[in-house]
Amino acid sequence: MPNQGQIGPREREILTAIIETYISSGEPVGSRTLSRHNKDGLSPATIRNVMADLVEAGFLEQPHTSAGRVPTAQAYRYYVDQISGKALLSPADQSLISETLQGTVDIQQFLERTSHVLSLVSSGVGVAIANAGPQNALEHVHFSRQGPNKVLAVVVTKSGVVHDRMMRLQRDLTQTDLDTASNYINANFRGWTVDKVKAEIGRRIEHERSEYDRLMQSLRELYESGALATSEPARNIFVDGVSNLVVNEEDHERLRGLLKTLEEKQRVAELLSAYLDTRQEAVRVVIGLEEAMPEMRNLVLIGAPARVGEEMRGSLAVIGPTRMDYQHTITAVSYIAQLFDKLLNENA
Amino acid sequence: MPNQGQIGPREREILTAIIETYISSGEPVGSRTLSRHNKDGLSPATIRNVMADLVEAGFLEQPHTSAGRVPTAQAYRYYVDQISGKALLSPADQSLISETLQGTVDIQQFLERTSHVLSLVSSGVGVAIANAGPQNALEHVHFSRQGPNKVLAVVVTKSGVVHDRMMRLQRDLTQTDLDTASNYINANFRGWTVDKVKAEIGRRIEHERSEYDRLMQSLRELYESGALATSEPARNIFVDGVSNLVVNEEDHERLRGLLKTLEEKQRVAELLSAYLDTRQEAVRVVIGLEEAMPEMRNLVLIGAPARVGEEMRGSLAVIGPTRMDYQHTITAVSYIAQLFDKLLNENA
DNA sequence: ATTAGCACTCTTGCCCTCCAAGTGCTATCT
DNA sequence: AGATAGCACTTGGAGGGCAAGAGTGCTAAT
Numbered sequence: 001m002p003n004q005g006q007i008g009p010r011e012r013e014i015l016t017a018i019i020e021t022y023i024s025s026g027e028p029v030g031s032r033t034l035s036r037h038n039k040d041g042l043s044p045a046t047i048r049n050v051m052a053d054l055v056e057a058g059f060l061e062q063p064h065t066s067a068g069r070v071p072t073a074q075a076y077r078y079y080v081d082q083i084s085g086k087a088l089l090s091p092a093d094q095s096l097i098s099e100t101l102q103g104t105v106d107i108q109q110f111l112e113r114t115s116h117v118l119s120l121v122s123s124g125v126g127v128a129i130a131n132a133g134p135q136n137a138l139e140h141v142h143f144s145r146q147g148p149n150k151v152l153a154v155v156v157t158k159s160g161v162v163h164d165r166m167m168r169l170q171r172d173l174t175q176t177d178l179d180t181a182s183n184y185i186n187a188n189f190r191g192w193t194v195d196k197v198k199a200e201i202g203r204r205i206e207h208e209r210s211e212y213d214r215l216m217q218s219l220r221e222l223y224e225s226g227a228l229a230t231s232e233p234a235r236n237i238f239v240d241g242v243s244n245l246v247v248n249e250e251d252h253e254r255l256r257g258l259l260k261t262l263e264e265k266q267r268v269a270e271l272l273s274a275y276l277d278t279r280q281e282a283v284r285v286v287i288g289l290e291e292a293m294p295e296m297r298n299l300v301l302i303g304a305p306a307r308v309g310e311e312m313r314g315s316l317a318v319i320g321p322t323r324m325d326y327q328h329t330i331t332a333v334s335y336i337a338q339l340f341d342k343l344l345n346e347n348a
Numbered sequence: 349m350p351n352q353g354q355i356g357p358r359e360r361e362i363l364t365a366i367i368e369t370y371i372s373s374g375e376p377v378g379s380r381t382l383s384r385h386n387k388d389g390l391s392p393a394t395i396r397n398v399m400a401d402l403v404e405a406g407f408l409e410q411p412h413t414s415a416g417r418v419p420t421a422q423a424y425r426y427y428v429d430q431i432s433g434k435a436l437l438s439p440a441d442q443s444l445i446s447e448t449l450q451g452t453v454d455i456q457q458f459l460e461r462t463s464h465v466l467s468l469v470s471s472g473v474g475v476a477i478a479n480a481g482p483q484n485a486l487e488h489v490h491f492s493r494q495g496p497n498k499v500l501a502v503v504v505t506k507s508g509v510v511h512d513r514m515m516r517l518q519r520d521l522t523q524t525d526l527d528t529a530s531n532y533i534n535a536n537f538r539g540w541t542v543d544k545v546k547a548e549i550g551r552r553i554e555h556e557r558s559e560y561d562r563l564m565q566s567l568r569e570l571y572e573s574g575a576l577a578t579s580e581p582a583r584n585i586f587v588d589g590v591s592n593l594v595v596n597e598e599d600h601e602r603l604r605g606l607l608k609t610l611e612e613k614q615r616v617a618e619l620l621s622a623y624l625d626t627r628q629e630a631v632r633v634v635i636g637l638e639e640a641m642p643e644m645r646n647l648v649l650i651g652a653p654a655r656v657g658e659e660m661r662g663s664l665a666v667i668g669p670t671r672m673d674y675q676h677t678i679t680a681v682s683y684i685a686q687l688f689d690k691l692l693n694e695n696a
Numbered sequence: 697a698t699t700a701g702c703a704c705t706c707t708t709g710c711c712c713t714c715c716a717a718g719t720g721c722t723a724t725c726t
Numbered sequence: 727a728g729a730t731a732g733c734a735c736t737t738g739g740a741g742g743g744c745a746a747g748a749g750t751g752c753t754a755a756t
Contacts, residue, residue, distance in 0.1 A: 030718050043730050048719070066718050066737040106514040108583075142490055144504060154502055154512070156492060164502070164512065166454040235456075242590070243607035252594055259591035259607075378749050393699050396750070414706040414749045 007057070012082070013040075014050050015059055019071045019079045023323050028068030073287050073322070076300070080285045080326055087327040089335050093121050097336060101343050110343070111238045114316055114336060119241020122329040123248075124320020125262060127303075129269055130236040131278065131313050138194055140186045143178035143222065151178060153227040157194065167225045177218045184215060198228045237265040248298075248321040257295040262319075267293070271301065272315045278305045283334045285326070289319075298322050302329050306340035314340070355405070360430070361388075362398050363407055367419045367427045371671050376416030421635050421670070424648070428633045428674055435675040437683050441469050445684060449691050458691070459586045462664055462684060467589020470677040471596075472668020473610060475651075477617055478584040479626065479661050486542055488534045491526035491570065499526060501575040505542065515573045525566045532563060546576045585613040596646075596669040605643040610667075615641070619649065620663045626653045631682045635670070646670050650677050654688035662688070 007015075017038050021029045031044040031051060051069055054060045059078065060069040071079070089097075100117045104110040111128040118126025137158040144152045149172050154164045173181075189197045205220040222228075242262050249255040261267050271293065275286045283304045290297040296319075303317030316336060318329050355363075365386050369377045379392040379399060399417055402408045407426065408417040419427070437445075448465045452458040459476040466474025485506040492500045497520050502512045521529075537545040553568045570576075590610050597603040609615050619641065623634045631652045638645040644667075651665030664684060666677050 028718090032718075044718090045730050045732090046728085049729085052720080062719085064737060066735085068718065106512070139494065140492060142492075142502070144488060144490075146487065146504075152504060154490070156494075156500060164454065240611060243604045243611060246600055246604040246607060250600075252598075256591045256594040259594060263588060263591060376749090380749070391699050392749090393701090394697085397698085400751080410750085412706060413751095414704085416749065 007078075011050055011054060014038075014042075014047060015054055015071075015075060016079060016082065018051075018054075018060065018069060019075055022071055023325065026323060028063055028070050030068035033068075076287050076322055076326075080287070080330075083327055084283075084285075084330065087331045089328075089331045093328075093332060094335070096121065097332070098339065098343075101336075101339060104343070108236065108238075111236065111314070112240070114340075115238040115240040118316065118318050118332065118336065119244060121332045122241075122302075122318045122320055123244055123324050124299075124302075124318040124329070125242055125244060126238075126240045127268055127272065127315075127317045127319060128238045129272055129315045131273075131315065138185075138189055138192050138197055140190060141182050141227070143182050143227070145173065145175045145178055148172055151222070151225075151227075153222070155194065155228060158191075165227070167222075167227060169221050169225050171221055173218050173221060177214065178222075180215055181218045181222055184219070194228060198223075201228070237269050239265055239268055244320070248323065254295065254297075258299075261293060261295055268319075271296075271319075272303060272317055275301055276303045276305055276315050276317070278313045278315070280305060283330050283337070285330065287322070300324065302326070302333050304333050304337040306337045316340070355426075359398055359402060362386075362390075362395060363402055363419075363423060364427060364430065366399075366402075366408065366417060367423055370419055371673065374671060376411055376418050378416035381416075424635050424670055424674075428635070428678075431675055432631075432633075432678065435679045437676075437679045441676075441680060442683070444469065445680070446687065449684075449687060452691070456584065456586075459584065459662070460588070462688075463586040463588040466664065466666050466680065466684065467592060469680045470589075470650075470666045470668055471592055471672050472647075472650075472666040472677070473590055473592060474586075474588045475616055475620065475663075475665045475667060476586045477620055477663045479621075479663065485539050486533075486537055486545055488538060489530050489575070491530050491575070493521065493523045493526055496520055499570070499573075499575075501570070503542065503576065506539075513575070515570075515575060517569050517573050519565075519569055521566050521569060525562065526570075528563055529566045529570055532567070542576060546571075549576070585617050587613055587616055592668070596671065602643065602645075606647075609641060609643055616667075619644075619667075620651060620665055623649055624651045624653055624663050624665070626661045626663070628653060631678050631685070633674070633678065637667075648672065650674070650681050652681050652685040654685045664688070 014034070017034060018029050021034060021037065031047040035042055035044045035047055051060060054075075055062070055069065059072055059075040061072055062069055097117050100113050101110065104113060107130055111130055114128040115126040118124075118128070120126075139156040139158050141156070142154040144154075146152050146166065149169045151167050151169055151173065152164065153167055185197070185201070189200065192200070201219060201223055205216055205223060208216045239262055242259060245258060246255065249258065271289075274292055276284060283302060286301040286303070289299045289301055298321060299319055300322050301317055301319050303315055306314045306316055316333065318333060320329065362382070365382060366377050369382060369385065379395040383390055383392045383395055399408060402423075403410070403417065407420055407423040409420055410417055445465050448461050449458065452461060455478055459478055462476040463474040466472075466476070468474075487504040487506050489504070490502040492502075494500050494514065497517045499515050499517055499521065500512065501515060533545070533549070537548065540548070549567060549571055553564055553571060556564045587610055590607060593606060594603065597606065619637075622640055624632060631650060634649040634651070637647045637649055646669060647667055648670050649665055649667050651663055654662045654664055664681060666681060668677065
């Protein structure tokens with residue numbers, strides 16, 4: 001990080017102007033155009049001098065000798081730090097967001113709409129994830145016999161997430177067996193976290209070896225078929241607005257790779273969890289995304305964790321081009337993150 | 349349709365050769381190259397004559413005067429009719445497909461994997477839909493109180509589809525109220541189709557006006573909150589492999605529009621339901637997709653209905669470029685459609 | 697009926713030139 | 727000393743001309 005100290009007020013102003021011009025135009029910005037569009041009448045020559053310094057300090061680079069300057073990742077980083085927390089969301093966007101999110105019936109739908117509206121108000125891809133971690137408290141389970149050896153397990157957690165799972169058992173259990181089992185689980189373990197329930201049931205069926213206890217046999221059967229697995233992560237990952245990325249990407253091969261990655265929702269989830277700390281409160285802007293995934297060069301992640309209910313946490317983010325309206329997007333993400341908790345408690 | 353009769357065996361052979369060459373090369377095919385690559389040593393001049401006839405008959409067109417010929421939609425149509433039912437799926441693909449689909453736990457997952465594998469074996473977008481029409485027979489319902497005025501409704505149909513829905517009621521019902529209601533519904537209506545159940549409950553609560561019947565009040569409350577709505581169609585539509593389309597599309601604006609449409613799964617569903625008759629048995633190839641959706645120019649739909657269980661029907665399809673390996677894709681779609689019923693009955 | 701020949705058309709790639717935009721440097725101004 | 731004006735230099739992109747390649751239609755010959 002050379003010459004960080006050289007950033008005085010004049011340099012900062014010019015750097016900001018360059019970045020904003022570049023964001024809106026998409027083309028390398030030169031000293032002349034900048035001097036024209038900028039209100040304070042600095043001459044091109046002066047600006048050139050400052051630009052040279054900024055190149056030196058690592059904030060700008062030039063595609064080739066006689067072209068304008070383009071902001072580097074470092075410049076975006078600096079810019080984002082400068083503007084953070086300054087903006088207001090337009091009333092239009094506010095109402096678009098709250099109208100879209102109002103009246104959702106469950107978390108999945110809420111996440112889906114969140115990702116959608118994120119992609120609408122930004123120029124990037126909207127992502128919304130519920131970290132369906134096993135830390136969720138059990139509300140109740142329900143088993144229902146669907147046919148010979150076929151059982152449907154429904155696991156509901158306090159936060160309102162539903163996991164349904166059709167299973168094939170080794171042995172055929174009657175509906176009465178199943179009801180006995182679910183009553184047992186609900187009576188004993190309501191409020192426990194799902195993984196603790198799982199562990200405890202495992203312990204009990206291990207301990208209670210008597211082959212003649214019908215309940216224990218049923219439990220064992222259900223346990224071994226994975227009745228309590230809540231991990232179907234792909235169901236709780238929503239990605240929307242991929243088409244937004246088409247505009248800024250000229251290289252077909254790269255675009256294809258990018259879309260492919262975004263289609264593998266699991267990888268998107270990894271990305272978020274790598275960069276978003278669920279304990280942090282504010283919006284986070286990650287600028288060098290290509291370090292984690294090379295196909296994501298020139299993309300930034302603007303994300304925030306979101307608390308839902310008591311225990312359940314989620315993340316939401318926009319993945320968009322470095323050339324994006326940071327101010328607007330950051331504000332939008334922050335706004336939705338704040339709504340998250342409130343709306344879900346209201347509606348669900 | 350002018351001059352359809354002009355298609356003799358010679359013309360047909362040449363037309364087929366042109367189409368296949370064009371599919372594999374992607375460039376307008378001229379008489380010279382065709383005469384070289386085609387085993388029967390016809391001279392370019394002869395081929396030119398035939399080509400002229402084929403242009404006349406509407407099977408070919410030339411982008412400009414001195415370029416080769418390109419097949420028209422009519423040509424693809426003809427070609428597909430010729431080759432239908434001729435091919436075998438490669439063992440590699442067969443095992444890829446069955447390995448992917450084996451071990452699925454529920455319909456959603458099955459559909460998801462189907463769309464994925466369809467996109468893998470073709471050069472297009474894989475689509476799988478469960479027509480969660482209200483014609484499904486009710487297996488049982490289950491209501492569970494999640495908090496003040498908050499109720500989770502789970503509706504399970506015979507075919508194993510689960511609809512869960514978090515509702516907000518006007519009045520607060522106790523879990524006992526809810527259990528009474530669900531027992532009532534399960535005892536009286538098991539096996540009915542969901543829409544008939546809905547209609548009948550509507551009739552009964554209308555008829556039984558006594559305000560003092562607690563059960564009826566609960567039912568009314570649940571009914572009015574939409575407890576029996578099974579229509580969250582977007583949950584049962586899976587689209588995968590959009591990135592495949594990037595390769596063949598050079599115009600960014602069109603590509604963007606296309607992706608946008610594909611992201612609106614509802615529209616994809618409309619497309620399938622417009623062109624696929626669930627009563628038909630075989631694979632259907634639709635060639636002029638732009639008639640229904642202008643952004644889908646140069647795309648074809650290769651789809652088939654799929655029966656699942658008894659009543660439940662679904663559709664699966666590939667949406668890909670006109671320039672695709674028809675033989676291969678048709679066979680794959682047909683193969684998976686046949687597997688559909690079998691696998692789901694086995695596993696679920 | 698098929699083919700060979702030929703003149704014609706059209707696209708593509710290439711090279712060349714010109715031009716606009718931008719730069720760095722130096723001399724000058726305040 | 728900082729800001730500006732002037733100037734020579736660089737570079738990518740747009741446009742024009744040119745030759746090559748591929749393809750066509752037509753006519754005449756087999």
